[in-house]
Amino acid sequence: DAGVTQSPTHLIKTRGQHVTLRCSPISGHKSVSWYQQVLGQGPQFIFQYYEKEERGRGNFPDRFSARQFPNYSSELNVNALLLGDSALYLCASSFQTSGDIQYFGAGTRLSVL
Amino acid sequence: SQQGEEDPQALSIQEGENATMNCSYKTSINNLQWYRQNSGRGLVHLILIRSNEREKHSGRLRVTLDTSKKSSSLLITASRAADTASYFCAGWGGSTLGRLYFGRGTQLTVWP
Numbered sequence: 001d002a003g004v005t006q007s008p009t010h011l012i013k014t015r016g017q018h019v020t021l022r023c024s025p026i027s028g029h030k031s032v033s034w035y036q037q038v039l040g041q042g043p044q045f046i047f048q049y050y051e052k053e054e055r056g057r058g059n060f061p062d063r064f065s066a067r068q069f070p071n072y073s074s075e076l077n078v079n080a081l082l083l084g085d086s087a088l089y090l091c092a093s094s095f096q097t098s099g100d101i102q103y104f105g106a107g108t109r110l111s112v113l
Numbered sequence: 114s115q116q117g118e119e120d121p122q123a124l125s126i127q128e129g130e131n132a133t134m135n136c137s138y139k140t141s142i143n144n145l146q147w148y149r150q151n152s153g154r155g156l157v158h159l160i161l162i163r164s165n166e167r168e169k170h171s172g173r174l175r176v177t178l179d180t181s182k183k184s185s186s187l188l189i190t191a192s193r194a195a196d197t198a199s200y201f202c203a204g205w206g207g208s209t210l211g212r213l214y215f216g217r218g219t220q221l222t223v224w225p
Contacts, residue, residue, distance in 0.1 A: 092213075
């Protein structure tokens, strides 16, 4: 079975642009979470979606948005990119919303120039 | 903000030695998980220990949990060069459902 897949693997953007990152969860998983990891830090929670509804949001500005589709895949959108948005963006899926093992994808490396 | 702290931040050992990493967390947690990350790639789940468990084993891994001290430890026995990676503890809990709280991680280097 395929694990969590993310696309693209790498992305280079300039300040002010917007970006869309994509994630496909493990088959059967209905929960998708997004995390941002800057160099030298642990992942920081951005969003969780479960059954196409937002179930949690971290301390990120409104420039960050996400959605989940009927097939449980998800998109993370970031508008008006800043240099500080450069990071590894990780997607994770799980059966439940909380207390369960979260399985992570390989991530999307975003560089903002 | 980081809710967990791993200690030490960096650990360097020889192959065959044991590696012990500690994790302390600030908020009350439900379950605690340990992950491994190789060179900025995705996180690989190692082990989950539930809040009512005190110790758990998986292969060369041994995890302990002390909820009264809000701390956990990960022991890797007979380490190998392939164990070189960053190790993170992460806990479910706090006011936001579906949020895993991660520490800053321990960078483990195992020399052949």
